[in-house]
Amino acid sequence: MQKKYSWYSLLKAGLSNQEWDKAIPLSKPKPKYDVIIIGGGGHGLATAYYLAKECGITNVAVVEKGYIGGGNTGRNTTIIRSNYLRDEASSLYEHSMRLWEGLSEDLNFNVMFSQRGVYNLGHTLQDMRDIERRVNANVLNGVDAVVVDHKEIKEQIPIINTSKNVRYPIMGASFQARGGVARHDGVAWGFARAASNLGVDIIQNCEVIDIEVEEGRVKGVKTTQGDILADQIGCVSAGHSSVIAKMAGLRLPVESHPLQAFVSEALKPILHTVVMSNAVHGYVSQSDKGDLVIGAGIDGYNSYAQRGSAKIVEHCAAAILELFPIFSRVRMNRQWGGIVDVCPDACPVISPTKIQGLYFNCGWGTGGFKATPGSGNVFAHTIAQDKQHELALPFHINRFTTGALIDEHGAAGVAH
Amino acid sequence: MSMALQAWLTSLVKGNIMFLIDCPYCKESRDQNEFSPAGEAFIARPQNPEALSDEEWADYVFYRTNHKGDHWEQWVHTAGCRKYFLVKRSTISHEVIQVSTFGEINSENAS
Numbered sequence: 001m002q003k004k005y006s007w008y009s010l011l012k013a014g015l016s017n018q019e020w021d022k023a024i025p026l027s028k029p030k031p032k033y034d035v036i037i038i039g040g041g042g043h044g045l046a047t048a049y050y051l052a053k054e055c056g057i058t059n060v061a062v063v064e065k066g067y068i069g070g071g072n073t074g075r076n077t078t079i080i081r082s083n084y085l086r087d088e089a090s091s092l093y094e095h096s097m098r099l100w101e102g103l104s105e106d107l108n109f110n111v112m113f114s115q116r117g118v119y120n121l122g123h124t125l126q127d128m129r130d131i132e133r134r135v136n137a138n139v140l141n142g143v144d145a146v147v148v149d150h151k152e153i154k155e156q157i158p159i160i161n162t163s164k165n166v167r168y169p170i171m172g173a174s175f176q177a178r179g180g181v182a183r184h185d186g187v188a189w190g191f192a193r194a195a196s197n198l199g200v201d202i203i204q205n206c207e208v209i210d211i212e213v214e215e216g217r218v219k220g221v222k223t224t225q226g227d228i229l230a231d232q233i234g235c236v237s238a239g240h241s242s243v244i245a246k247m248a249g250l251r252l253p254v255e256s257h258p259l260q261a262f263v264s265e266a267l268k269p270i271l272h273t274v275v276m277s278n279a280v281h282g283y284v285s286q287s288d289k290g291d292l293v294i295g296a297g298i299d300g301y302n303s304y305a306q307r308g309s310a311k312i313v314e315h316c317a318a319a320i321l322e323l324f325p326i327f328s329r330v331r332m333n334r335q336w337g338g339i340v341d342v343c344p345d346a347c348p349v350i351s352p353t354k355i356q357g358l359y360f361n362c363g364w365g366t367g368g369f370k371a372t373p374g375s376g377n378v379f380a381h382t383i384a385q386d387k388q389h390e391l392a393l394p395f396h397i398n399r400f401t402t403g404a405l406i407d408e409h410g411a412a413g414v415a416h
Numbered sequence: 417m418s419m420a421l422q423a424w425l426t427s428l429v430k431g432n433i434m435f436l437i438d439c440p441y442c443k444e445s446r447d448q449n450e451f452s453p454a455g456e457a458f459i460a461r462p463q464n465p466e467a468l469s470d471e472e473w474a475d476y477v478f479y480r481t482n483h484k485g486d487h488w489e490q491w492v493h494t495a496g497c498r499k500y501f502l503v504k505r506s507t508i509s510h511e512v513i514q515v516s517t518f519g520e521i522n523s524e525n526a527s
Contacts, residue, residue, distance in 0.1 A: 242482035
């Protein structure tokens with residue numbers, strides 16, 4: 001059991017020069033668990049945490065092929081918001097937002113959740129109509145949202161270019177004040193620490209190489225650290241979901257693409273909020289360290305390579321520079337890609353499969369980080385009760401057969 | 417192509433920032449930016465869609481192999497001859513292994 005972090009423990013440790021315990025103990029796999037979660041990213045760790053905390057299932061292992069916080073959890077642009085158009089999507093993301101709002105206290109770990117607001121810019125009359133429609137839908141669904149015009153944007157963000165003499169002039173935006181950012185890998189560490197405190201084994205450097213299925217039921221997994229048996233297996237492996245599915249003889253309606261982001265050198269505080277534009281495709285915020293965190297789009301081709309094309313970065317940089325000419329001489333520090341699994345309707349799959357005891361939580365595509373606590377929460381209940389959580393119901397994999405897609409991709413007109 | 421340009425392109429390809437594709441129609445090795453990906457190859461439209469079950473139709477429309485490794489896919493030379501063709505490309509390294517016109521390779525003889 002780890003010590004609770006508090007001002008008192010900090011003071012005591014500081015004065016006594018005490019060594020801190022490892023936040024996440026290194027675990028070796030046991031022969032058998034009730035539940036195995038494949039994938040130790042934010043979503044997988046959150047699933048394990050809520051299984052232990054809310055469902056009373058503590059004999060759980062999270063198997064991660066790399067290290068905690070080393071995958072997409074540590075590669076995204078950390079934006080959190082819940083202003084989705086469709087009822088199904090906005091309920092799920094709003095559920096997540098409410099969990100974010102108490103997460104640092106709940107985990108006893110500072111995830112640096114900062115509700116600094118998120119602007120989604122509109123550049124055409126049609127953009128503005130879509131934004132008004134989405135904001136109205138948000139308000140009806142109990143999600144905070146307002147429409148702001150370009151004057152108000154300029155007042156709030158003096159460095160933004162609201163000139164009419166640009167290719168895509170800013171006409172207005174939707175603003176969600178409760179949106180913001182969090183420390184991405186801190187979220188993974190926080191969930192991992194809290195889950196292991198409740199008895200979950202976090203097994204790093206342990207790659208799943210096969211899933212054993214017998215008479216239509218999962219038996220366990222073969223890993224690089226030996227065989228592990230389990231009654232239930234939850235797969236939360238993002239870009240590699242199809243690879244895991246193939247081990248169980250399943251196909252998924254997802255394709256993997258590289259999604260790129262880049263950060264600048266550290267600057268003094270200059271941008272206090274999050275600005276996203278789907279029309280010109282770029283989004284930017286400034287981290288607490290001071291670097292500008294900029295996100296681009298996906299490459300159209302399939303890839304597992306964790307890198308994308310130069311043209312995507314160029315396109316995004318051009319968009320950001322038109323919005324913020326002041327950034328033209330900022331030097332970029334690092335650029336990278338993460339592999340995201342994109343569903344045809346850009347909404348996730350949180351679902352049982354035709355194999356008993358095997359569940360998938362995948363297809364979050366380019367926007368999974370914001371959903372981390374909510375996704376883990378509904379997936380944990382889905383596994384524990386062998387029945388989809390009510391918020392997960394519309395996200396059954398069968399929707400691709402029945403045709404009940406959630407048309408968030410086309411209708412919302414917002415960057416993920 | 418100048419030596420400097422050739423060297424720069426080679427460095428980008430070696431650094432895996434971009435890749436070159438040999439267009440089988442233009443018979444030239446061109447920057448990937450001239451091309452657009454057009455999805456997995458060899459997905460034939462069903463001969464008799466009416467006879468398909470919902471599962472089979474969903475499989476045709478939405479389900480893909482999303483293979484990790486050598487992957488046959490369709491590309492179009494958007495900023496060139498505008499023709500569609502087949503590319504076998506590694507989804508791990510982005511290396512282009514083979515290009516072909518539709519006539520030469522099909523789902524039966526593709527390796």
